[in-house]
Amino acid sequence: xxxxxxxxxxxxxxxxxxxxxxxxxxxxxxxxxxxxxxxxxxxxxxxxxxxxxxxxxxxxxxxxxxxxxxxxxxxxxxxxxxxxxxxxxxxxxxxxxxxxxxxxxxxxxxxxxxxxxxxxxxxxxxxxxxxxxxxxxxxxxxxxxxxxxxxxxxxxxxxxxxxxxxxxxxxxxxxxxxxxxxxxxxxxxxxxxxxxxxxxxxxxxxxxxxxxxxxxxxxxxxxxxxxxxxxxxxxxxxxxxxxxxxxxxxxxxxxxxxxxxxxxxxxxxxxxxxxxxxxxxxxxxxxxxxxx
Numbered sequence: 001x002x003x004x005x006x007x008x009x010x011x012x013x014x015x016x017x018x019x020x021x022x023x024x025x026x027x028x029x030x031x032x033x034x035x036x037x038x039x040x041x042x043x044x045x046x047x048x049x050x051x052x053x054x055x056x057x058x059x060x061x062x063x064x065x066x067x068x069x070x071x072x073x074x075x076x077x078x079x080x081x082x083x084x085x086x087x088x089x090x091x092x093x094x095x096x097x098x099x100x101x102x103x104x105x106x107x108x109x110x111x112x113x114x115x116x117x118x119x120x121x122x123x124x125x126x127x128x129x130x131x132x133x134x135x136x137x138x139x140x141x142x143x144x145x146x147x148x149x150x151x152x153x154x155x156x157x158x159x160x161x162x163x164x165x166x167x168x169x170x171x172x173x174x175x176x177x178x179x180x181x182x183x184x185x186x187x188x189x190x191x192x193x194x195x196x197x198x199x200x201x202x203x204x205x206x207x208x209x210x211x212x213x214x215x216x217x218x219x220x221x222x223x224x225x226x227x228x229x230x231x232x233x234x235x236x237x238x239x240x241x242x243x244x245x246x247x248x249x250x251x252x253x254x255x256x257x258x259x260x261x262x263x264x265x266x267x268x269x270x271x272x273x274x275x276x277x278x279x280x281x282x283x284x285x286x287x288x289x290x291x292x
Contacts, residue, residue, distance in 0.1 A: 009064035042211030142173030
């Protein structure tokens with residue numbers, strides 16, 4: 001089942017001293033299946049932010065359809081949605097617990113003990129239990145991002161949307177947030193997020209949606225996109241005390257080459273796939289011409 005379905009979405013804005021309509025979304029189509037981590041990629045100005053604003057009901061498309069959980073966008077469907085904006089605002093005088101209580105009470109009515117248990121569970125899950133009574137002005141950027149994710153998950157949504165969740169984080173903070181995203185998906189919540197940090201995206205995302213100039217130029221499995229740049233494998237081995245390697249382009253030849261090296265007495269030390277990274281593929285697709 002697709003939790004989010006976008007069909008032929010179009011959106012324009014009037015810009016300039018003498019306002020003229022500029023078409024930002026030009027017939028965008030994509031979906032987000034349940035139980036997946038989907039990366040939403042595109043260069044600056046491709047239309048990602050406009051798309052998210054339309055999905056969240058913060059802006060209205062000129063035409064097209066947006067379905068959440070199999071129904072047209074409405075208040076009830078949005079209750080099943082969690083969201084972390086790129087630049088979240090944190091009320092500095094509140095503690096971690098008070099911040100989550102505030103947002104929890106915006107989503108639905110809670111019994112006090114149920115809400116306390118839920119907050120305790122989430123703070124432990126994002127490794128902030130030690131700081132739950134500290135004011136947010138004492139939180140680091142990484143701690144605030146973790147708390148922002150907890151806020152997006154407080155009402156146990158079926159789909160959570162994260163806009164640049166890794167922005168401004170150090171390597172330790174990014175690693176911690178990656179683990180939280182993976183754990184969230186394992187618990188059954190679908191995750192849909194944008195990021196310019198493509199190393200993290202490649203590692204996390206099962207699926208990708210890539211935008212360019214207001215339309216989708218790729219939608220599907222990350223592995224499928226990367227496989228298009230596959231150039232076979234390189235077999236590293238030691239023979240007669242010398243470490244060397246052999247490139248094999250055809251997949252059907254890989255096993256035969258490994259067997260031949262082993263029969264010749266070589267010690268195979270590594271088999272490395274030769275293909276471009278997601279960053280390299282994305283630059284060619286979305287920044288340097290791309291697909292029509």
